[in-house]
Amino acid sequence: MMIRRIATIWKILNAPCREMTLLLSREQDDPLPALEVFALRLHLLYCSACRRYKRNIGVMRRAVRRAADALDASSTPALSPESRRRIKQAMDDSSDLQG
Amino acid sequence: MPEYYPKNTATNPSDWLERHGDAMYRFALMRIRDSEAAEELVQEALLAACKNQATFSGQSSERTWLIAILKNKIMDEMRRRAKVAARHEEMDLEHLAPDPTFNRRGLWAVAVERWPESEAGTSGGAESGEFWAAFQGCLSGLPQTWADAFVLRELDGASTEEICKLLGVTSTNLWTMLHRGRTQLRACLEQNWFLK
């Protein structure tokens, strides 16, 4: 029992970049357990590639949100004239049915 | 007591399409990523709104109310297509091909570059449209369910709990989908935008 627990802790502390980037991604969505936070901090001390990954996914998140906001506030793309006509027709039909 | 907020006074279905149709279309297109499906959802939402006019309280704006109805339709569509995808391999993470970003020992197999501080012109204006196009191109390289999970999380700020329920996956699977998705998007945007 004790040995298994130590083995688990050892595994998390020594996980490679693939598992560390999974934690970096997960950290953007949910709080991490304390051991994982510790393991990640330790890993980032000596791994510059994972440090850049962390920064890049943060930049990516902000860029996507900003672009989405800008698109929300813009006036394109818009419904095509045909689809607008089709939707209007469908709305008229349904209001006729409802009387 | 006089009624200061009588129901339905502010809203007239015949104006909805004209006043909110394009905004609704953009909202749907950004999330569903298919123009025909987005048009279809706008129509469904407007018809549902006609039927349920009584639920419009006048407390929120007409636009907010219509977008809320549309959002429900979008979630239904995402739930539906996640169910279809569940029959295919993209949701079967156990048997998924290993991430080519890492070698067999789990170490980086590709370079991770430092991106410029400026965040490359994504601060709004004309360039944000170009960034959006690059982002959509990269997103289309992902399995649909991964892309939907990313969109729900990043555009709508949905919690992982909500996304798991909607897409019918466990949280461990969702974390993996988001991780693989982000890793692939990061590499794609590095090539097509940030270091272009």
Ligand SMILES: [Zn+2]
């Ligand atoms: Zn690393």
